[in-house]
Amino acid sequence: MGTMKIKTTINGKKVEAEVEPRKLLVHFLREDLNLTGTHVGCDTSNCGACTVLVNGKAVKSCTMLAVQANGKEIVTIEGLSKNDELGPLQKAFLEKHGLQCGYCTSGMILTSFWLLKKNRNPSEEEIRKGLSGNLCRCTGYQSIVESVKYGAELMKEKEEEREVAVR
Amino acid sequence: MHPSSFEYFAPTKMEEALDLLSKYKGDAKIMAGGQSLIPLLKLRIASFPYVIDISGLNGMRGISEEGEYLEIGALATISDIEENEMVRERYTILHEAAVQIADPLIRNRGTIGGNLSHGDPSNDMPSVAIALKAKMEVIGKEGVRLIEGDSFITDSFTNSMNEGEILRRVLVPAARGSTGGCYIKQKKSAGDFSVAAVAVQLSLNENESIRSAGIGLTSVAPKPLRAIRAERFLEGKKISDSVVKEAAKIVVSESDPSTDFYGTSEFKKKVLERITEEAINVSFERALVG
Numbered sequence: 001m002g003t004m005k006i007k008t009t010i011n012g013k014k015v016e017a018e019v020e021p022r023k024l025l026v027h028f029l030r031e032d033l034n035l036t037g038t039h040v041g042c043d044t045s046n047c048g049a050c051t052v053l054v055n056g057k058a059v060k061s062c063t064m065l066a067v068q069a070n071g072k073e074i075v076t077i078e079g080l081s082k083n084d085e086l087g088p089l090q091k092a093f094l095e096k097h098g099l100q101c102g103y104c105t106s107g108m109i110l111t112s113f114w115l116l117k118k119n120r121n122p123s124e125e126e127i128r129k130g131l132s133g134n135l136c137r138c139t140g141y142q143s144i145v146e147s148v149k150y151g152a153e154l155m156k157e158k159e160e161e162r163e164v165a166v167r
Numbered sequence: 168m169h170p171s172s173f174e175y176f177a178p179t180k181m182e183e184a185l186d187l188l189s190k191y192k193g194d195a196k197i198m199a200g201g202q203s204l205i206p207l208l209k210l211r212i213a214s215f216p217y218v219i220d221i222s223g224l225n226g227m228r229g230i231s232e233e234g235e236y237l238e239i240g241a242l243a244t245i246s247d248i249e250e251n252e253m254v255r256e257r258y259t260i261l262h263e264a265a266v267q268i269a270d271p272l273i274r275n276r277g278t279i280g281g282n283l284s285h286g287d288p289s290n291d292m293p294s295v296a297i298a299l300k301a302k303m304e305v306i307g308k309e310g311v312r313l314i315e316g317d318s319f320i321t322d323s324f325t326n327s328m329n330e331g332e333i334l335r336r337v338l339v340p341a342a343r344g345s346t347g348g349c350y351i352k353q354k355k356s357a358g359d360f361s362v363a364a365v366a367v368q369l370s371l372n373e374n375e376s377i378r379s380a381g382i383g384l385t386s387v388a389p390k391p392l393r394a395i396r397a398e399r400f401l402e403g404k405k406i407s408d409s410v411v412k413e414a415a416k417i418v419v420s421e422s423d424p425s426t427d428f429y430g431t432s433e434f435k436k437k438v439l440e441r442i443t444e445e446a447i448n449v450s451f452e453r454a455l456v457g
Contacts, residue, residue: 004175021175021218024209043168045206046358048272057246057275063205064276067175068220111272132357133270 006070010035011079019066026050028066029076037077037106041135048134051107052076058114060133077106080113088154089113089147098147100138107134112148116155122148170208177220181333184221185308189331191217197333198222199242202269202277203285222278227335230254237339241280246271248279258339259453260348260368264295267350270358280334286324286390289360293320293391294383295350298366301339307332317383317393325390345371347453351442352385355429361386362429363439365418367446369401369454376405386429387422387439394418397443406451415443 003018010033019028029035029052041049043062050062053075080087089109092098099105108131115122115130122130127148128141136144178184188195196215198204199222207213221227227240230251237258239248248254249265268274268282268291282292283303296303296316303314305328314327321327328334348368352361364385372378380401382394397417404410424435 020172022170022172022208024169024205027169043209045202045273048270051272058272059275060272062209063202063273065175065201065205065220067177068201068222070177130271133272 004067004070006067008069008071009073011075017066021065021067023066024062025052025064025066025069025074026061028069029061029074035076035078039103039106041103041107046135047104048107048111049104051110051134053110053114056114056117058111075110077109080109087113088158089116089151092151092154093144093147096143096147096150098139098144104134104136108136108144112151115148116152120152120156122152124149168209170205171211171214173208173215173218175218175220177223179223179225181224181306181335184219184224184333185306185331187217187219188333189308191219192330195219199278199281200244200276201281202273203281203287203290221333227280232341235341237341239279239337239339241283241334241336242278243280245269245274245277245279245282249274257342257457258299258348259457260295260298260350260366260450261339264291264350264352264366267291267352267354273358279337283319283337284326284328284334286320286322286326288320288323288388288390289386290391291350291352291361291364291366291385294364294366294385296337296339297383297391297393298348298350298368298381299339300368300379300381301337303334304336304338305332306335311335313338317395320390323389342457343370345454345457347450347455347457348381349446349449349453351446351449353438353442360429363387363422363424363435363442365439365443365446367443367450369447369450371451371454374405375455376403377401382418382443384418384422384439387424387435389423389425392421392423394421396421401447406447411444411447414447415440418443 007016029038039049041047045063052061111134195217198220227242229240245265245268255262282290301316303319350366352364366383368381370378380398384392397414419436419440424432426432
């Protein structure tokens with residue numbers, strides 16, 4: 001069986017590629033594009049280490065085919081920082097120790113990013129429920145929740161800065 | 168893990184999808200959100216030479232009340248249902264079931280049509296459809312037909328659609344008057360399938376007796392079940408502790424849970440009895456105010 005041509009946008013860049021239909025999005029990102037910030041954890045749709053944004057929504061890239069990315073916009077953890085400057089959520093995770101081994105972190109951050117875009121002031125319960133598809137085996141989640149709360153503040157500051165700059 | 172090879176199609180029109188389905192017949196598999204299918208393909212529990220991805224079909228994602236029905240496009244994601252304000256306020260049972268399916272990331276891709284037609288006896292939407300007395304609108308080359316919610320899933324992983332048909336919409340009778348429902352899902356851990364789950368939808372007469380009852384059961388038989396004897400028992404009665412207890416006992420007698428990883432058959436029956444009592448009481452309270 002052959003390959004198929006896909007056109008997609010990844011972290012703001014247009015990408016054209018030939019992929020086998022059975023190739024999973026996570027393998028396309030990691031192996032074909034060398035975007036290794038997206039991790040393969042359980043590979044059975046449980047852990048969320050492979051989370052990316054597809055058209056703005058957080059999804060598990062191990063449970064999506066690369067051909068399904070055709071015509072879509074994908075954002076990976078590499079897309080959240082600009083010119084080597086970390087994004088607000090990345091900074092928050094760093095400062096609040098939202099990680100230990102770091103394996104789940106890119107998925108945690110992308111899911112949190114999606115949550116905060118939907119809801120700028122989530123309660124602790126909303127954060128915990130929102131992150132229920134992302135597993136962490138190190139932190140006990142406490143510091144992750146703190147990081148998301150802090151990240152929400154940093155994101156708001158960033159938006160305010162932008163608004164001021166526009167004026 | 169990699170699925171075995173297949174040829175992939177992403178039609179944008181229903182006609183194309185039906186053409187492909189009739190061309191490849193049993194060798195083709197319809198994929199909507201893929202949240203059940205892709206794991207099966209990866210584990211090689213299933214493989215198909217042709218996968219027809221219908222997620223790009225236009226106009227199949229809407230959720231709206233049209234006349235006597237709440238119409239839900241088969242490609243509405245579980246998140247779409249979860250976030251819909253009208254569903255949350257007036258079809259609480261659907262909202263409650265949606266927020267308990269897997270996790271938010273899966274719900275962002277998984278669809279109601281997929282959840283309904285996949286036929287896993289642990290999927291939640293089939294028993295909700297039973298309780299709501301919903302109809303499945305399926306389309307094939309011969310035209311469109313309606314299948315009642317309680318006869319849509321015929322056995323484990325088997326539905327009553329013909330080979331060339333696709334589920335297009337779900338039609339839920341519009342909520343009128345004093346109606347209320349509830350979905351209770353007993354899980355071992357967050358995001359898991361249920362030990363047992365129950366869907367109850369009640370509508371009341373003016374004197375607060377039960378005009379009609381819908382009861383659907385998840386995970387307690389090889390397929391989603393309609394607890395029809397318990398429904399008939401409740402209809403015409405006023406709610407009291409003894410009526411609720413008796414109805415829950417009837418529900419248990421209609422179930423047929425197997426002993427597995429989630430517990431023994433006996434344990435599941437005890438869980439089912441408790442959550443059924445609670446679900447009837449909560450539904451009744453909601454119907455009084457709704």
